[in-house]
Amino acid sequence: MKKKRIKKALVIRYLLLTAGMLIMILPMVFMISSSLRPNEMTFAYPPKLIPSLSEITGENYRYILGNASFFQYMKNTLFVAGMSTLLVAWIASMLAYSISRFQFQGRNLLYRTIIMTMLIPGLAMILPQFELAVQFHLIDNLWGVILFYTAWMIPFSTFLIKGFIDDIPKEMDEAIYIDGGSILTVYRMAIIPMASPSIAAVSIFNFLFSFEELAWSQTILRSDRLRTIPVALTQFFQAHNRTDWGFVLAMTCLSMVPIVILYILLQKYFIAGLSSGAVKG
Amino acid sequence: MNSNNRRKGTILVLLIVMIVGLFSGCTSNGTTATEAEEPITITFWHNYDAGAGQVEVLSALIEEFQAENPGILVDPLYLEWSALKNNVVAGATTKMLPDILRGDIGFVPLFQSLNVLVEMDTSFDDYAKAAETIMDAPNSTAAKGGHYYGLAANTNTKILYYNMDLVSTPPANLAEMWDIAEEISNDELTGFVEAWMGGWNLCQYIWSNGGDVLSPDYSTAEGYINSPIVVEVIQRMADLHEEGAFNGPSIDPGAPGDTDGMGTGKYAMTIDGPWKANDFATKYPDLNIGTMQMPAGDVDSIGVLGGEDFMMFKSSDDAHKQAAWKFIKFMTTKEAQIEMAKVGQMPVNRETLNSQEALDAMPLLPIFAEALETCRTRPVIPQWGDVSGIINTKATEAVLGLKPVKTALDEAAKEIDALLAK
Amino acid sequence: MAEWIKKKTKRQDPRLLILLFPGILMMGLFTFYPIIKMFIMSFFDWKIGFNQQSLFVGFQNYRDVFADPIARRSLVNTLYYLILTVPTQIVLGLGVALLIYRITRFSVTYRLLYYLPVITSWVVVALLFRYIFSNDGLLNYFLADVIHLTDGSVGWLSSRWPALTATSFLGIWKGIGWNMVIFLAALQAIPKQYYEAADIDGVNNWQRFRYITLPGIRGTLLFALVMLIIGAFNTYTPIAVMTEGNPAHQTEVVLTWMYTQTFDSLKLGYSAALSFIVTLMNIVIAVVLFRAFKAK
Numbered sequence: 001m002k003k004k005r006i007k008k009a010l011v012i013r014y015l016l017l018t019a020g021m022l023i024m025i026l027p028m029v030f031m032i033s034s035s036l037r038p039n040e041m042t043f044a045y046p047p048k049l050i051p052s053l054s055e056i057t058g059e060n061y062r063y064i065l066g067n068a069s070f071f072q073y074m075k076n077t078l079f080v081a082g083m084s085t086l087l088v089a090w091i092a093s094m095l096a097y098s099i100s101r102f103q104f105q106g107r108n109l110l111y112r113t114i115i116m117t118m119l120i121p122g123l124a125m126i127l128p129q130f131e132l133a134v135q136f137h138l139i140d141n142l143w144g145v146i147l148f149y150t151a152w153m154i155p156f157s158t159f160l161i162k163g164f165i166d167d168i169p170k171e172m173d174e175a176i177y178i179d180g181g182s183i184l185t186v187y188r189m190a191i192i193p194m195a196s197p198s199i200a201a202v203s204i205f206n207f208l209f210s211f212e213e214l215a216w217s218q219t220i221l222r223s224d225r226l227r228t229i230p231v232a233l234t235q236f237f238q239a240h241n242r243t244d245w246g247f248v249l250a251m252t253c254l255s256m257v258p259i260v261i262l263y264i265l266l267q268k269y270f271i272a273g274l275s276s277g278a279v280k281g
Numbered sequence: 282m283n284s285n286n287r288r289k290g291t292i293l294v295l296l297i298v299m300i301v302g303l304f305s306g307c308t309s310n311g312t313t314a315t316e317a318e319e320p321i322t323i324t325f326w327h328n329y330d331a332g333a334g335q336v337e338v339l340s341a342l343i344e345e346f347q348a349e350n351p352g353i354l355v356d357p358l359y360l361e362w363s364a365l366k367n368n369v370v371a372g373a374t375t376k377m378l379p380d381i382l383r384g385d386i387g388f389v390p391l392f393q394s395l396n397v398l399v400e401m402d403t404s405f406d407d408y409a410k411a412a413e414t415i416m417d418a419p420n421s422t423a424a425k426g427g428h429y430y431g432l433a434a435n436t437n438t439k440i441l442y443y444n445m446d447l448v449s450t451p452p453a454n455l456a457e458m459w460d461i462a463e464e465i466s467n468d469e470l471t472g473f474v475e476a477w478m479g480g481w482n483l484c485q486y487i488w489s490n491g492g493d494v495l496s497p498d499y500s501t502a503e504g505y506i507n508s509p510i511v512v513e514v515i516q517r518m519a520d521l522h523e524e525g526a527f528n529g530p531s532i533d534p535g536a537p538g539d540t541d542g543m544g545t546g547k548y549a550m551t552i553d554g555p556w557k558a559n560d561f562a563t564k565y566p567d568l569n570i571g572t573m574q575m576p577a578g579d580v581d582s583i584g585v586l587g588g589e590d591f592m593m594f595k596s597s598d599d600a601h602k603q604a605a606w607k608f609i610k611f612m613t614t615k616e617a618q619i620e621m622a623k624v625g626q627m628p629v630n631r632e633t634l635n636s637q638e639a640l641d642a643m644p645l646l647p648i649f650a651e652a653l654e655t656c657r658t659r660p661v662i663p664q665w666g667d668v669s670g671i672i673n674t675k676a677t678e679a680v681l682g683l684k685p686v687k688t689a690l691d692e693a694a695k696e697i698d699a700l701l702a703k
Numbered sequence: 704m705a706e707w708i709k710k711k712t713k714r715q716d717p718r719l720l721i722l723l724f725p726g727i728l729m730m731g732l733f734t735f736y737p738i739i740k741m742f743i744m745s746f747f748d749w750k751i752g753f754n755q756q757s758l759f760v761g762f763q764n765y766r767d768v769f770a771d772p773i774a775r776r777s778l779v780n781t782l783y784y785l786i787l788t789v790p791t792q793i794v795l796g797l798g799v800a801l802l803i804y805r806i807t808r809f810s811v812t813y814r815l816l817y818y819l820p821v822i823t824s825w826v827v828v829a830l831l832f833r834y835i836f837s838n839d840g841l842l843n844y845f846l847a848d849v850i851h852l853t854d855g856s857v858g859w860l861s862s863r864w865p866a867l868t869a870t871s872f873l874g875i876w877k878g879i880g881w882n883m884v885i886f887l888a889a890l891q892a893i894p895k896q897y898y899e900a901a902d903i904d905g906v907n908n909w910q911r912f913r914y915i916t917l918p919g920i921r922g923t924l925l926f927a928l929v930m931l932i933i934g935a936f937n938t939y940t941p942i943a944v945m946t947e948g949n950p951a952h953q954t955e956v957v958l959t960w961m962y963t964q965t966f967d968s969l970k971l972g973y974s975a976a977l978s979f980i981v982t983l984m985n986i987v988i989a990v991v992l993f994r995a996f997k998a999k
Contacts, residue, residue, distance in 0.1 A: 010805075010806070013802050013805060013806055014806065014809075016802055017799070017802050017803065017806070017813055020795075020799060020817075021813060021816050021817060024816065024817055024819070024820060024876065024879065024880075025816055025819065027820070027828060027831050027832070027835065027876070028819055028820070028823070030831065030835075030841070031823075031827070031828075031831060090725070091725045091726045091729060092726065094722040094723070094725065094726060095722070095723065095726035097722060098719055098722045098723050102716075102719060104719055110723075110727075113735070114730070116986065117730070117734050117735075117738070118933060119933060119982055119985035119986055119989060120738060120978065120982045120985075121936060121937055121957070121958055121961070121978050121981050121982065122937060123937075123939060123958050123961065123962060124741060124961060124974065124975070124977075124978030124981075124982075125734075125737040125738065125741055125978075126371070126965070127371060127751075127965065127971060128736070128737035128740040128741055128744075129733065129737045130371045130372075130375070130377075131374060131375050132732070132733065132736065132737065134372070134375035134376075134377050135375070139377055147729070147733060148733050150729055150733075151729045151730055151732070151733030151734050152733075152734070154726055154729060154730055155730070155734075158726070182716070182718055183716050183718050183719065183722070184718050184721065184722070187722065201888075208821070208822055212822075212824050212825065214825070214826060214940075215939075218364065219367075219368070219371060222358055223356075223358070230824060230826070233824065233826070233827070234826060235359065235361070238361035238364075244332075248827065249827070252823070252824055252827045255824070256822060256823065259822045260815070260819075260822065263815065263818060263822065264811075264815065267811065267814060267815070270884060270888075271884065271887050271888045271891060272888070272891070273888075274884065274885060274888035274889075363966070366966065366967075367966045370751065370965075370966055370969065373751045373752045373753070374751045374752060374753075374755075376753070394752075395751060395752030395753070395755070395969075396752045396753045396754060396755060397752055397753055468855065530949075531947075531949045531950060532949070532950050533838070533858060533860070533861045533950065534833075534837075534860040534861065534866060534945065534946040534947065534949045534950065534954075535836065535837045535838040535840075535858050535859055535860035535861045535866075536837075536838055536861075537837070537838070537839060547839075595753060666967055666968070667967070667968050670967065670968075673951070674951045674952055675951075677949075677950050677951035678951045681862075681950055681951065683951070
C-alpha cells in the first residue's frame, strides 16, 4: 500500500517538474527555432514556435561560423572568463582562508568592508573606474576587463569560500603545523584540497558573469580583434539596425555551448560546494 | 622550510606576471606617435550604418585615402549613437578620445561644453576654404559663440512617408494629415507613428504652426513651450492617441517599432529622415511607399535640420590633428559625398547636391533639397539634450492623458527654465 | 598542545601578508578607491572634461534626489520589482529544488534545463521578452487566438504597472535556476537522520517541511534573500531593453535613471548621491534581515 503511494507521489513530482520545465524552456525553444529560420521570419505573425521543415535553414549558423571573427571573439571571451575566474579563485581563497582561520588586526573591518562592497550598485562606479583604467593604460586591453572583473567578483567569492572553510575541521591544519609547516603550507596542503568544491562552485558563477558581462567590456574594449562575444553581439545588432535576428540568435546559441559544457562537467561540485558555504549565511 | 620558500617564490612570480600583464598594455599603446618614420594612425569614431552598407563604403573610401596619403592610416571604429556619446563622456577627463568623430550635430554644443573640441576655424588656415564648399545651413550646426568646432559631414531633414495602399490622397497640410490619420485608423491600423516625442520630433509641428520652444535668445521657455500654439499641437496628438490614431514605441513600448510597423501595414504615415527610404527598400521591398515634403502648418512647412558633423579633439597632438584634418577634407569632397549618397547619406557638398550623379544615387534628393531650404536648426545650447528630454516626458504625459496638456507644458516650461538658468 | 596551536594561529605571522596582499591590492585599487571617489563626487557639482572646475555643493545633490519625482518613482518601481521577483523566485526555486531533490532519474537533465535561463545572455533574452510581451507578441497571440481568453491585444508594456510586471517575469524566469541550485545545496546539507526519525514518528509532508526542512535551510534563505535584494536594486538590462523607461519615465528603475543622469544629463554628482542612497538602503535592509533571522 505504502509503496503505491510513494510511486504516485513520484509520478506527480515528475509531472510537476516537466510542466514547469516546459514553461521555463519555452523562450529558449523559440530562440533556437528562430535561429534556424531566415532572418525576416523571426517575428512573423502569427508567431510560430516550431519551424516547418521547409523553413529550416542552417544559413545563420553557416554565416556566423564562416565568419572568422566569431572564433576570435570566442577566444577573447574564454581568455577573459578563464583568466578572471582563475585569478579570483586564487585571490579569494587566500582571503577567505586568512579571514576564516586567523585573528589579525583589522580582520573584522576587512570582512565587513568586503561584505559592504557587495551592496553597492555596480554601474554607479563606472566613471571613476574608467578613469582608473585609463591611468593604468588598460583601455582596449583584455587585462582591463580581467582585472576589474576580478576585483568585482572577489567579495562574493570570498564570502562563499569563507563560509565553507569555517566548516572544515582544524585537525589537518594542526597536523601540518606539528610537521613544521607554515600557514602557507596549510593553505596549499589542507585548505585548497578541502575547499575545492566551494572554489569550483563560485568559479562557475564567476565564469558565467565574466562570460556575459556587457556594460564594462563595451566601455573598455574597442578594437574588433579584442571584442568579447557580448560586445560583438551588441555591436553587430546595433550596426545592423536591430534587424538580423537570425544571426544574433545563432550567435547566442553558439556562445552558450562552452557554458553548458562547463556546467555539465562541474555540476556535481556545484551543489556540494555551495552547501556549507551558503548555509552559514 | 624549503617548500615554504618555494611557495613564496611561486606567489611572487605570479604577482610579477600579473603586474607585467598590467603594464604590457601601456607599451603597446604608447609608442605610435613618437617615431617619425612610422605612419600616423588616426582613430575615427563614427556611427555609419553597417546594415545600409555605409560601413563598406567607408572602408573603400579609407583605402582610397590611405593610397593618396601614404603616411596616414585611418583606424575606424563603429559605435552606436549613445555609445558614441557615452564614450566621449567617459573619456573626456582622461583624454581617452579619438582623433576624429563623426556624430550627431547635437553633440557639438554638448562636447564643446566639456571643453574637449578643437576650435577648427582658428586651428587650420584653410578651414574657411573648406567650409566654402559646404552648404551654410548644415555647417552652421558646428558653430558656437562665433567659432567653428566641426565641419558638416552630411545633412538631413524629414519628409512624410505614407503607405499608398492605405492613404489614397496625400494630405495638403498638417491639419489634413491628422484628419486622414483619424479617418483611416481602426483596431489593426494606427494612422500616424512618431518614434519619440522630443525636440527632434515635435519642433517641426510647433514651428510650422508659428510657435517655438524657446525664446529667440534661448533664455526662457516660459510663454513659448506652453503657448496656446503648442498646447493646440499637443492636444491634437492627445486626442488622436485616445482614438488610436497616433502612437509610437516611446509612447507605448509594446507598440511595433516605426520601421517594422510601417513595413507590415500597422502604421500608415510617418515623418522621418532619408535613412527611412533605405530601411524600407532593404527590409520591405514590396511596400508601396509614397513620399512628399512635410505638409505645411498654419505658417509654412518648417522641418528640423538634422545630420552629422566631423569633430576633432584637443587630446590629439599636432601631427594627428593635421592628418585628421586631411581626412575630414577628403570625406567632404564631391567624390566621397557621392559614394555616401549611394548608401543613404545626404551630401553637404554644394557641387554634389546639384550633380546628376548624386541624383542618380539618391532619387529622393530633390524633395529633401526643397525641405532643407525651409528647415531650421534646433537651439545650439549644451542643455539641449536635457531640454529635449523634458519636452519628451511632458508631451508624452499629456498624450497619454496622465495630465492636462496645459499643466504638462507649464511644468515643462518651469523645468526648462531652471535648466537654462544654470 | 592546544595552547601551542592557539599561539601559532594567533601570532601575527608575516606570511599572512602574502595571503592578504593580492586581495587587498585588487579591491583597494579597483573597488575601494572608486567608491571613495564616488562619495566625494556626491558632494560636488562634478564636472568632466579638460580643466573643468567642480563646485562643492554640500548636500545639494542629496536634496535634489529627494526632490526629484522621477528619482522617487524609480525607487518605488525598484521596490515593486523587488517585491514581485524576490519572494516568487525563492518560492519557485525552492519548490523546484524540493521536487528535484527526491528524484533519482533525469535529475541532472532537469537541473540543466532549469538552469539554462541563468546562462543565457541578459540582452538577448530581454529582447526576446520584449517581443513576447509586445502588443502583437507571442503572449497576446496565445491568449487571444489560441485559448481565446482575451479578445484582442493587451498592452502589457504600455503602462507603468503592467510593464513592470512583465519585466519582473523576465527577472523571475532568469532567477529560478539560481535559487534552485542554492536550495538544492542547502537541502543536501540537512542530515538524513532527521527525516528518518520523522518517518518513524509518522509526520506528514507539511510537518516535515515546516519542522525539518525550513529550519535546515534558514541560513540559505537569508543568504538568498540578501543576494536577490541586492540583485533587484541592480536591475538594469530588463528595463533598459524592454521599456527603456518609457513611457515618460513611468517605468524607470534606479539604475536606468542613474545611467541616464550620468551619460545624458552629465549630472555626475547627482548620480553619485543616488547610488549612495541606494547603497544605504541595501545596508539597512541587509542588517534588518540579519537581525530578524538571528533573533528567531
